[in-house]
Amino acid sequence: MENILADIPLWVLLxxxxxxxxxxxVKGAIGFAMPMIMISGLASVLSAEAALAAxxxxxxxxxxxxxxxxGLHExxxxxxxxxxxxxxxxxxIMGSAQLVTLMPQNAMFLMIGIPVLLFxxxxxxxxxxSIKKEHRKRAEVIIGCVAGFTGGLSGIWGPPTVAYLTAIGTEKQEQIRVQGVIYGAGAVVLLLAHIKxxxxxxxxxxxxALMLAPALLGMLLGMRVQDRLDQAKFKKATLIVLAIAGLNLIRRGVSG
Structure with missing residues (x-):
């Protein structure tokens, strides 16, 4: 990967x-799934490490x-x-990212994909x-560990987070914002971890960096769809994408 742009054919770049x-x-419409779609799609035409970096x-x-x-205050x-x-x-994320070149990911994909699909x-x-209020702290610890561990290895920590936010009945706008905060902070840590x-x-x-423009274009289009979704439709759309994500993770775990 010393000169990846020079080595990528034009058709692969397109x-x-x-x-x-x-x-x-999809990210703009429901607030998650960008890493899952990118890693799955890009890994079919690029190496896994190049897809993760992209x-x-x-x-x-x-x-x-x-x-x-x-706004910043919210x-x-x-x-x-x-x-x-x-x-x-x-x-x-920071801890498990250091294992990305050492640990086989098949079992990890199955471990996260099966529960996400069932949920x-x-x-x-x-x-x-639903997670009762008195059990939320325990759930945050357990699900946070799972999400962070898989995120460092694969760049994917969305499904456990979305499952948790859905289970505690988070309102649409709040869920979108919380996902952005959690995924954004995690992405910065992922960047630093994979520099190391x-x-x-x-x-x-x-x-x-070349993927920034198409990502932002897609997101702007997706946000127009998000603004038209009420709470019930938003939840249904989120669960459908979550099911697809679970199936894809299982596929990757089985196929290797």
């Missing part, structure tokens, strides 16, 4: 841009825009309300899992 626009659109800068920028859409309030979960996710399907079918791990270099960073 496919990468298209995948990133789609990822940005999503880092778009993830940082789109989450900053998402978190700050209602974003800071959301960060404070979910400070325990946020802190655990960041620590675990989303049961919710769609009408079984409403060697995945994010000057070469892969330039490729990641």
């Amino acid at each position: 496919i990468a841009c298209l995948i990133t626009v789609i990822a940005g659109f 999503l880092i800068l778009p993830t940082v920028m789109t989450n900053a825009a998402q978190a700050l859409r209602q 974003a800071l309030q959301s960060a404070w309300r979910f400070r325990l979960y946020l802190g655990i996710v960041l620590v675990c 989303s399907i049961t919710q769609i079918l009408g079984w409403h899992l 791990s060697g995945v994010f270099t000057v070469s892969t960073g330039s490729f990641s």
